[in-house]
Amino acid sequence: MVRMIDINAIDKPNWCPGCGDFGILLALKGAIVELNIEPENIAIISGIGCSGKVPHWLRTYGLHGIHGRPLPVAAATRLSNHELTVFAVGGDGDGYGIGMCHFIHAMRRNIDMTYIVHNNMIYGLTTGQTSPTSEKGMRTKSTPSGVIEVPVNPIALAISSGATFIARSFAGDVKHLQKTIVDAVKHRGFSLIDVFQPCVSFNHVNTYDWYKQRIYDLQAAGHNTGDKMAAFVKSQEWGEKIPIGVFYEVLSPTYEDELPQIKEMPLVKQAIDNVDISKLMDDFV
Amino acid sequence: MEKNKLTWKIGGKAGEGVMATGIIFAQSGSRGGLHVYDINEYPSLIKGGHNTLQVRVEDREIFSQVKGVNVLIALNKETILMHRDELTSGGGIIYDSAEVLDRKEIREDIRLYPVPFNNIIKEIGAETIMKNNVALGASIALIDYDFDIVAGVIRDTFKRKGDRIINDNTMAAKAGYDYLKKNFPDDFNYKLEKIGTGGRMMLTGNDAICMGAIKAGCKFYSAYPMTPASSILHFMAAQERRFNIVVKHTEDEISAINMAIGAGFAGVRAMCGTSGGGFCLMSEGYGLAGMIEVPVVIIMAMRPGPSTGMPTWSEQGDLKFVLNVSQGDFPRPVLIPGDNEECFYMTQEAFNIAEKYQTPVIVLTDKNLAESHKTTEKFDQRRITIDRGVYATASELAASDEKTFFKRYKYTENGVSPRTIPGMKKGIYTATSDEHDEEGNITEDTGNRTKMMEKRMRKLDSLAKELKQPEMVGPRDAAVTIIATGSTKGPIKEAMMMLEKDGVTVNYLQILYLSPFPSEKVASVMDSARKTVVVENNFTGQLADIIREKTGKSVGRRILKYDGRPFYPEEIHREIMEVAHG
Numbered sequence: 121m122v123r124m125i126d127i128n129a130i131d132k133p134n135w136c137p138g139c140g141d142f143g144i145l146l147a148l149k150g151a152i153v154e155l156n157i158e159p160e161n162i163a164i165i166s167g168i169g170c171s172g173k174v175p176h177w178l179r180t181y182g183l184h185g186i187h188g189r190p191l192p193v194a195a196a197t198r199l200s201n202h203e204l205t206v207f208a209v210g211g212d213g214d215g216y217g218i219g220m221c222h223f224i225h226a227m228r229r230n231i232d233m234t235y236i237v238h239n240n241m242i243y244g245l246t247t248g249q250t251s252p253t254s255e256k257g258m259r260t261k262s263t264p265s266g267v268i269e270v271p272v273n274p275i276a277l278a279i280s281s282g283a284t285f286i287a288r289s290f291a292g293d294v295k296h297l298q299k300t301i302v303d304a305v306k307h308r309g310f311s312l313i314d315v316f317q318p319c320v321s322f323n324h325v326n327t328y329d330w331y332k333q334r335i336y337d338l339q340a341a342g343h344n345t346g347d348k349m350a351a352f353v354k355s356q357e358w359g360e361k362i363p364i365g366v367f368y369e370v371l372s373p374t375y376e377d378e379l380p381q382i383k384e385m386p387l388v389k390q391a392i393d394n395v396d397i398s399k400l401m402d403d404f405v
Numbered sequence: 406m407e408k409n410k411l412t413w414k415i416g417g418k419a420g421e422g423v424m425a426t427g428i429i430f431a432q433s434g435s436r437g438g439l440h441v442y443d444i445n446e447y448p449s450l451i452k453g454g455h456n457t458l459q460v461r462v463e464d465r466e467i468f469s470q471v472k473g474v475n476v477l478i479a480l481n482k483e484t485i486l487m488h489r490d491e492l493t494s495g496g497g498i499i500y501d502s503a504e505v506l507d508r509k510e511i512r513e514d515i516r517l518y519p520v521p522f523n524n525i526i527k528e529i530g531a532e533t534i535m536k537n538n539v540a541l542g543a544s545i546a547l548i549d550y551d552f553d554i555v556a557g558v559i560r561d562t563f564k565r566k567g568d569r570i571i572n573d574n575t576m577a578a579k580a581g582y583d584y585l586k587k588n589f590p591d592d593f594n595y596k597l598e599k600i601g602t603g604g605r606m607m608l609t610g611n612d613a614i615c616m617g618a619i620k621a622g623c624k625f626y627s628a629y630p631m632t633p634a635s636s637i638l639h640f641m642a643a644q645e646r647r648f649n650i651v652v653k654h655t656e657d658e659i660s661a662i663n664m665a666i667g668a669g670f671a672g673v674r675a676m677c678g679t680s681g682g683g684f685c686l687m688s689e690g691y692g693l694a695g696m697i698e699v700p701v702v703i704i705m706a707m708r709p710g711p712s713t714g715m716p717t718w719s720e721q722g723d724l725k726f727v728l729n730v731s732q733g734d735f736p737r738p739v740l741i742p743g744d745n746e747e748c749f750y751m752t753q754e755a756f757n758i759a760e761k762y763q764t765p766v767i768v769l770t771d772k773n774l775a776e777s778h779k780t781t782e783k784f785d786q787r788r789i790t791i792d793r794g795v796y797a798t799a800s801e802l803a804a805s806d807e808k809t810f811f812k813r814y815k816y817t818e819n820g821v822s823p824r825t826i827p828g829m830k831k832g833i834y835t836a837t838s839d840e841h842d843e844e845g846n847i848t849e850d851t852g853n854r855t856k857m858m859e860k861r862m863r864k865l866d867s868l869a870k871e872l873k874q875p876e877m878v879g880p881r882d883a884a885v886t887i888i889a890t891g892s893t894k895g896p897i898k899e900a901m902m903m904l905e906k907d908g909v910t911v912n913y914l915q916i917l918y919l920s921p922f923p924s925e926k927v928a929s930v931m932d933s934a935r936k937t938v939v940v941e942n943n944f945t946g947q948l949a950d951i952i953r954e955k956t957g958k959s960v961g962r963r964i965l966k967y968d969g970r971p972f973y974p975e976e977i978h979r980e981i982m983e984v985a986h987g
Contacts, residue, residue, distance in 0.1 A: 130808055131846060163827045165667070168838070175835040176847060179810070181827040182835030183670055184847075185663065186693050192660040196667030196675070197827070199651050200625060204671070204827050225656040381649040388672045388826070390649055392622025393791045400616060400644070401783050404606035405436075 126179065127152055127159050133177045140291030140317030140328075141170055144238055147294045148207075149178055151301035157205050164207045165194035167214035169245050171238035171317075174209045188219030191226040191235065198233050201388040202376050205305060206233040213243050216252040216272045223274075227283040227310055231375045234304045234311045237274065238291075240319035241326050248322035258325060274314045275355035275367055279348060284309035286351065287366045290335055291317040292328045296364065303366065309374050316364070331362075338365030345369045408596045409439060409464040411548060412473060415540070416488060417480025420452040426478075426537040427458030428778070429562055430544070431607060433555045434462040435780045438601020442895070443778045444470045444971070449632070449716040455483060464600055468744070468779075469895035472975045475595040476547060478540045482506065489515065495594040499543050499585075501536075518547065518589055525580045535577040542581030547589070550597040552582055608781045610774035610892075613745040614704055615640040617752030618676055619648050620789050623702070625668035625675040627653040627661040632716050633772035634678040634706040658683035662690035662703070669699040670836060672826035674756050678704035681723050682713065688731045691765055695735030697836035698814065698822070698861070700759035700766075700794070702752070707771040709969045718969030719772035721891055721942040724951065727767050728920055734858070736762065736865035739919040741769045743894030745781045747917070748774065753789050760794040762821060762864045769919065771942065773971040774892035797823040802831045810834040810844035816856055820863030869921035877930065879912030884985045886934035888927065888960065890916040890948055892971065893940045899974035900981065907978075909985045919951065928956040936984055938962040940977055 127149055135141045152162065162180035166172040168187035175182025181204075185193050194208035208226075215223050215237050226235070242260065243249040249262035252272040259266050278286045285307040289297040297315060304311035316335070318328045343365065344350055351368035376382060413430060417423045424445060434441045442461045448454040459474065461467055474491040477484070479500040492498070494514040500506070502519035511517065520543050522536040538559070545555050556575050563571045608616075615637055618626070626641040628634065638654060645652040651668075655661045661677045668675035679687060684705050694701045705727055709720035727739055738758055742751045752768055759766040797811065801823060805811050813834040815822040822843075825832025839847040840854055848854075879901060889897055897913055904911050914930050916923065931937060931952070937960045939949045946963035953959055964980045966972055 126807075129810075158830075160828060160830045160833055163671070164835075173847070176837070176845075179808075179833050181833055182837075183667070183697065184835055184837035184839065185666070185697075186689050186838050189659060189663040189690070192655065192663035193667035193670070196625060196627065196653075196664035197671045199653075200668040200671035200673045200675075201826075201828060221656050222660055225660070379651060380646060381651055387624040387649070387651060387668075388828070390624065392624065392674060395620055395622055395648065397616055397620050397784075397786065400619065400647075401606055404608055404612065405604060405783075 122153055122156050122158060124149060124153055129177050129179050131176065133173065135170055136321050138320040139170065140240060140319065141238060143291035143294050143297065144236065144315055144317060145174060145177055147297035147301055148174070148236070150294070150298040151305065152180070154298065154302055155305055161203065162205045162207070163197050164209060165190045165197060167210040167219060169211040169214050171209055171211040171214065188214050188217070189222065190214070191219065191222040194233055195226060195229065195231050198231050199376065199382070199387070201386045202232070202382060203386055208233060208235045210237060212237060212239040212241060212251045212253045216274055224277070224281045227278055227281040227312070229375045230282065230284055230309045230372060232308055232310070234301065234313065236301070237312070237314045238317040239274070239314050240317045240323055242319050242323040244319045244322055255325070273355060274312070276352060278312045279352050279355060279368055283312050284370050284372055285311035285366070286368045287312065288314045288316070288364045290331055290364055291315055292331060296337070300366070307369060308371060334360060334362045335364045336361055338363045338367065406594055406596060409462070409598055409600065411463070411475050411595050411597055412459060412461045412471065413476045413544060414457055414459040414474045414488065415478040415480065416455065416457040416484030419447060419450060419454045419456045421480055422534060422537045423456040423480065424458055425562070426541050427460055429555065429558050430541060431460045431778055432558045433550070434460065434597065435605055435607045436554050436558060436603040437551060437599035438603050439464055439597070440467050441607060441778065441780045442467045442469060444773070445776060447717050455487065457488070462597060468898045469974055471899065472973050476544050478544055480537065480540065485511070497547060497593060499540055499547065516593070518543065518585060520581060520584055525584060526577065529576050529580050531573040531577045535574055538574050538577035539581035542578035543585040545578070546582040546585035547593050548595055548597045551599050552579065554599065605780040605782055607778050608745050609636065609776050609778050610742070610745055610748045610770050611636045611706070611776065612640060613748035613781070614752045614768065614770070615644070616784065617749040618702070618756070619644060619650070620786060621753035621756040622674050622791060623650060623676050623756065624673040625651050625665065626677065627655050627664040628678045629655055629658045629661050629683060631680045631683045633708055633775040634680050634704060636776065637678045637704055658686035659690060662687040662701070665701045666690060666694050666699050669694070669701045674760070676702040676704065678706070680706050680708050681710050681726065684727070684730065692731035692733060692735065693838050694765035695731070695737070695861070696838050698763040699836065700763055702755045702759050703765060703767045705767050705769050706775045707769065709967070715969045717772070719942060719971050720967060720969060721771055722944065722947070722967070724919060724943070724947040727769055728951070735861055736764045736868070737767070737920050738762070738764065738865070738868060739767045739769055741891045741917060741919055742774070743891055743915055744774070745779055746784070749784050750788065751917070757790070757792040758868060761792050762868050763794060763824060764864060769891065771892050795821055795823045797825050797829070797832055802829065805831045807831065810846065812843040813845050814841060814843045814857065814860070816843060816860050819867040820860045821867070865921050872918055872921065874923050874926045875914050875916055877912050877914050880910050881912070883910040883912040883935070885909065885911045885936045885938060885981050886930060887911060887913045887938055887940055888916065888930070888948070888952065889913070889940040890919065893942065896972040896974045896977055897940055900977035903974060903978045904981055907982065909982060911981060916948065922951065922955045924955040927952055928958060931956060931958040936961050938964050938981065938984055940964045940972060942966055942971060
C-alpha cells in the first residue's frame, strides 16, 4: 500500500502562506494514496509559474519544463510508456495563455492522462498581471484601467475540443478536489480539472470567500454528465452561482488504443539493439 | 559519341508529374548498374509554376550535378525558353509538337525532337497526365537505353495503383519510344548503356537519415511539416507500424520538440525534425533538453532565410544560428554530414552521443542534401553500435535514500551522471528547467551553480576527446586547401577531379562536427596550407568566421554562393583556378 509518507518530499513548498496551491497538492497526494499508485510509476509534468513547482513537493517522477508546454511533454511521456500514470500540471497563464494551442490539441488527442489547471485568474509568480481567465474589467499591473477582453472559458472550450472528462473543482474544498482527481485518473482518456485556486497575494477579487459564496456541486444538483449540451449550458453559468464538479464524461477510444505499435508493450520496453533494415534498404533499390 | 556520361533534364508545370517521371528515369539508370545523382528545382506552390528534375547518369560514382544538359524534356514551351542555354552542343530537346517553336529561338547545334504527346495519348487511350511517359519513352529511345528496365521501374512505381495504371503508363512510354525510333532514326550523340544489374539504393539524404534513425532504434519522431525536412516525417510515418515507432505530426514545432523531450525523458530514443523557421520555435525546448540533460536528436534541414526566405531552395545560412540558439551555455553538439553515407552513420552516431552525454544533438543538413537522390551502396548494418549511455545500476538504486530524490545530476568527472527513467524504483527525481542541485531540487546557490554549470559543460570536453578528427583528402602539399562542411562535399569532390586534370593540386578538409569544433586539427591545417579557401552556401562565410573564432586564423578566400542554388563543380573549379594562379 502506498502511504502518504512514501510520497512526501523532504523540502516543503515555498508558496505564499494561504495559497490555493497547498490545497491542490494535498488533494493530489491524497488521490495518489487513495488510488494506490506506486510513486515510481507516476510522472508529473509541469510548466512554469507557481503551479510549476508541484513536482518538486512530492516524491514521484517529475519534469518541470518550460512555460506553457507541459502537455506535449506529458503526451509523449505517456505514449512512450503507457504503464505510467501521467499528470500535467499548470496554471491559467501556462495552459490557457501561452500554451493554449497545446491545450486544444491535447484534448483532441484523448491521450489517457490528467491535466490539472491551477486557475487563479491572475499571474502570480510574475507579481500580478492579467491572465486569460481574469474577469472583464479587472484591474491588474498590466491592465491598470481594467481588462478589456472577455475571459477564456476553459470548460466550454474543453467540451468543444473533444476532452472526454471535464471537471471543475476548488482548492478550498480538498475533499471534492481529491475525489475529482481520483475520478479523472480512473477515466480512460484525457481529463481536464480546472481548479479554482485563490491567489492570496495578487487576486483580491476572487478570494476563498468569493468562491465559497458562489460555488455549488453539479453532482449534488443531479447534473447528467453524459449530456454534452447540458454540460455546455452549465459551462455558461457564471456570476451569483458557479458550478463545480464533473460537467461531462464520455468513453471513447484513447490515442493509445489506436496505436498497434504499443499494443504488446510500451515503446520504452521494446528492444532496439537489433533492428534489421535489410528489407527497408531493398525497397530503395 | 559520349556513352554513359549523360545529363537528362525534365521540366514542366508543378502538378504535371515532372518529379515522378524524373525519378523513374533516375531509378532506371540505377537499375542498369549506372550511378545517378539528381537535383530538383521547384517553387513553393502545388499547381502551376515551373518544376525541373535534372538527372546525371554515369558509369563511375558521381557526387553532384554538373553544368550542361544533354537531353531536355520540355513538357511546355516555358521549359525550352528557360533551359535552352544549358544544352550542350549536339544535345537534344524532346517537346510537344503542338507547341509553336521558331527554329531561330534555338541554337543551331541543338537538335529538336518534336513528339505529338497528346495524339499518342489519344491513340492508345491513356490519360492526358501520362504524356510525361510518352516523353520519357522518347528520351529512352533517343539515348538508346534498355526499355525493359524502364518498364520494370514503372511497374514497381505504380504497383499499388493496380494493373490498369501500370499498363497504361507502360504503354504510353512504349508508344513514345516507338515514335522516336521510327521518326528520328538519326544517331544521337549521347548514349546510355546498361553495365550491370544495379543493386544500389537510390536515396536522398533524408531517406538516409530515416534509415539511420530506424536502425538506431528511434522509437518516437515528432515534427511539423516544413520543407526540406517534411520528407523525414513522411518516411517515418510510412514506416511507423513496420518498425513500431510512434510518429506524431504535432500542432507546431514547439510541441514537436517538447514531445521528443517527453519521450527522451521516458527513456526512448526520440527525434524531431524541422528547418530554420521551425527551429526558431524549438529554441526554448532545445535549451530545456540541455538543462534537464534529456537525450534528443534534432534534424535541422537548412533552406535560405531570413524568415520564410526561399522555402524550396538550398543554403547553409544557419551554421552560426544552430551554434548559438537558445539562452545560456550548454553543450550543443552539432553534426553536419555531407553525403548519404554520412547522413546514415552520423544520425545513428547522434543518438549514441545524445544518450551517452544526455544532451540534445543536432544533425544539420540542407535542402540540396535532403532532397537530391544519389545511388548509394547498401549500408553496413554491422557497423552500427547502440550505446545507451550510463544508467543507474541496481546497487546505486538500492543505496539511494528513500526519503530524498535520486542524485540524477550527480557531479562526475566527465560530467555525465547515471540516469534513471520513470518506472525505476528508487530512481525518483524531478527534472527541472530551473538551475538545480544533484537531486534536481531548485537552487540558486552560488557554489552549486558553478559546479553544475561546469558539470554540464564538461560533457562537451569529454565528447570532443572521443570524436574522430577530420581527415585531409588529397595531396599533403597542395597548392590550395579547401575547408568546407556539409553538402558542398559533392561538388568539391567533382571540382577536385577537374582541377587534377588541369594540374592544380588541391586538398580538402571536411568539417563533420561544428561543435565541438576540431580546432586543433583545423589550426594545424591552416598553418601548413599554402593557400586556404572555404566553400560555403551563405552570404557571410559563416564557417570561415567560426574558424577564425576557434583558431584565431583567417581563411585566405571565401568562395560563397547565396542564390539558393547549390554549387556546381565548374564554379568551384573556376574560383580555385583563380586562387591557384593568383
